[in-house]
Amino acid sequence: MLRKRIVIFSGGTLGEWAVQEIREGDVLVGADRGALYLIRHGYAPDMALGDFDSVTDSEVEQIRHASRQFVSCDPVMKDWTDTEMAFTWALEQGVEELVLCGALGTRWDHSLANVHLLRRSLDRGVACRIVDACNELMLTDNRTVLTVRRGRFDHVSLLPLSLNVTGITLSGFRYPLHEATLTIGQSLGISNVLLGEHGSIAVREGLLLVIQSTDRTWS
Template identity: 75%
Template sequence: MKQRYVIFSGGMLGPWALREIAEGDVLVGADRGALYLVEHGYRPSMSLGDFDSISESELEQVREASDQLLSCDPVLKDLTDTDMAVTWALDQGAGELVLCGALGTRWDHSLANVHLLRKALERGVPCRIVDGHNALTLMDGRASLTVQRGRYDYVSLLPLSLEVTGITLQGFQYPLQDATLTIGQSLGISNVLLGEIGTITVRDGLLLVIQSTDTAAPAAD
C-alpha cells in the first residue's frame, strides 16, 4: 500500500499540525518546517530546502535528527522549498500528500503552494493543504469528491482554471446542478452541508474546494 507523506513547511504551524500526523506517515520537512518537526520530537525522513530561515546551529540540529538532508543554494535554486518537498514526495511514489505550514503571511508563497495542488492532481495523488482554520484540495472531472463536516462549518468552491463546468452538489444547503463557475465569481463561497457529508462532481476544469471554520483549532486534545 502506498504511504501518505506529510510535509511541514515554514508557514504558520501549531499543535493542530502535529495532530495531522498518523502512524506510518512519511514526514518531510521543508526549511523551517523541518526544524518544527525536530523540535517537537519527530524525525523527518527527508529535510530539504535552502534553510535560509534557520541558523547554522539549528541546521545542524535538523541534520542530526533527519534520515536524509538535502540543502541547496538559496539563489541558484529554481523551486520553492515546498515545491521541492512536494516534487520529492511524488517522485518517491507517495499515495497521498498533506501539506502543513504551506500558508502564512507571505501570500506569494501561499498562493504558489495552492498551485502545487495541481502538480499532485496531475500525478493522480490526493493532496490537501491544512492550517488551523482551513483544508484545501483541488479536483477535476476524473472523480467526485466527498467532503465531511468534521470541524469545518463552510465549504467554498473557487475555479482554478478559467472555467469549471458541470458542477453538481449533493447534500448542500445551496445545491448546484450542472452549473458553471468562472474566475471572478463568488457564487461558490460559504456553502453549508445539510448533514455530515456532501458530494461534489464536475465535468471539466479545475475546482478548488476549501473547507473552513472561524473557530480556531484547539491547542491540545
C-alpha cells in the first residue's frame, strides 16, 4: 500500500514544535520513546516499534494499547537503532515523503547515524527531511529548490556528505556559487541566506547536505 507521507518520532529532543509537523492524513510512527510523545499529545501511533529501553514497563503497556501496530525487539540482540528500524519500515511501505522528528539530540552518535539515513532515502527516490526545533536537514545530489521559511529557519548551510561535491551552483542566495567544489573539512558553505521566496541549488556530482537553521530556540 502506498503511504504518501510518514512522520517518524524518535527518542531524541522533541518539543511542541514537533506536533506542528503533523498534517492530516500522515502516517505516524513512534520509535521507542517517540511513541510515548505521540500518545501524550493525543495521537495514536499507526506503528510503534523499538526495544523500548527508554520507557518504563507501565509506559510500554500504555504504548502497546494505544498504538494501532506494536513491534518490540530485544535491546541487546539487534543490529539497528530504533530510528533505523522505523525508517526501514517506512521505506517498505512505498512512502513518497518521510519526515524525522526527534532524530537529533544529545547523543551525537545517534544523531549522525540518523543524518546518514538521508543517503538511503535519496537512493530510493524518497523525499526525506530531519527536523528539530532549530534545524531542517535534507540531502541532494541533483537540483533542489528551497522555499524561504522566515521566522523559523533563516540560514542555509551546505556541507559535503561525500568527500567532494562538485558543480555546485546557487541561485537566489546572498552569497552565490557557480560550479564550485566543496570538500569535507571546509566551511565555505556555512550561513548563507535566501534573498527572495525561493532559491535553487544545483549539484553535478556528490552528496550535499542542506541545512536550514535558526539561532533562536523553539520550545
